Amino acid sequence: MKSTLETLKTSWSTLYKTRREIQRNFPDFWDLRVRKKHLEVILEEVKDGDKILDIGSSTRELRHSLVDLCGRAISYKSMDIDRETKQDYYSLHEINEKFNVIFLFEVIEHLTFEDGVHLLSEIHDMLLPGGKLILTTPNAFHPNRYWEYSHKISYRYDEIGGILISLGFRVTSIFRIYNDAFFRRLFRIWVAAPVHKYFSVDFAKSILLVALKEH
Numbered sequence: 001m002k003s004t005l006e007t008l009k010t011s012w013s014t015l016y017k018t019r020r021e022i023q024r025n026f027p028d029f030w031d032l033r034v035r036k037k038h039l040e041v042i043l044e045e046v047k048d049g050d051k052i053l054d055i056g057s058s059t060r061e062l063r064h065s066l067v068d069l070c071g072r073a074i075s076y077k078s079m080d081i082d083r084e085t086k087q088d089y090y091s092l093h094e095i096n097e098k099f100n101v102i103f104l105f106e107v108i109e110h111l112t113f114e115d116g117v118h119l120l121s122e123i124h125d126m127l128l129p130g131g132k133l134i135l136t137t138p139n140a141f142h143p144n145r146y147w148e149y150s151h152k153i154s155y156r157y158d159e160i161g162g163i164l165i166s167l168g169f170r171v172t173s174i175f176r177i178y179n180d181a182f183f184r185r186l187f188r189i190w191v192a193a194p195v196h197k198y199f200s201v202d203f204a205k206s207i208l209l210v211a212l213k214e215h
Contacts, residue, residue, distance in 0.1 A: 015166065022171060030197045032174055056105060104136075105135070108155070137160060176208075
């Protein structure tokens with residue numbers, strides 16, 4: 001039997017089917033809800049007592065935000081390949097525990113398609129039943145994000161959502177992430193949005209997905 005990765009590499013119809021499922025279950029991209037910061041969504045999805053793994057954690061800033069500033073009673077573990085930083089893990093192969101929530105913020109676009117699918121599959125295995133993946137990736141409709149030199153691939157919301165469905169996740173939320181000065185943000189969301197849509201150029205720098213492992 002083919003692995004999911006091999007199926008996604010060789011069968012365009014498989015990914016097309018799951019992309020259509022995302023398109024049916026969520027609004028058109030330009031009608032997706034805009035959130036200021038990913039922390040807003042995290043605070044809605046994370047509860048006290050959760051075991052959290054932050055992949056690509058960099059400076060572990062999220063621990064400070066969740067524990068020190070917001071007072072969440074969580075177990076936080078970090079993983080990053082940069083050994084110049086202090087982390088709990090430096091490789092996924094070192095991890096032998098399971099988690100309620102896994103963060104993957106601005107990471108998958110730095111990997112090839114094959115490596116990205118493999119990573120998402122490993123994340124699925126590391127989640128407890130009912131566990132959640134919260135993921136962000138650059139918005140394919142934001143030109144500055146697309147051209148960053150270290151990015152290997154750009155995902156539309158239905159593409160990354162379709163991959164997650166193919167791997168056994170249920171996508172529960174998709175948002176566009178955009179923060180700016182108050183009046184500029186207000187203007188772009190409520191006044192300039194039709195112009196952005198007409199030219200297919202968005203002001204939101206990232207998209208965020210929440211995906212559930214049901215079993």
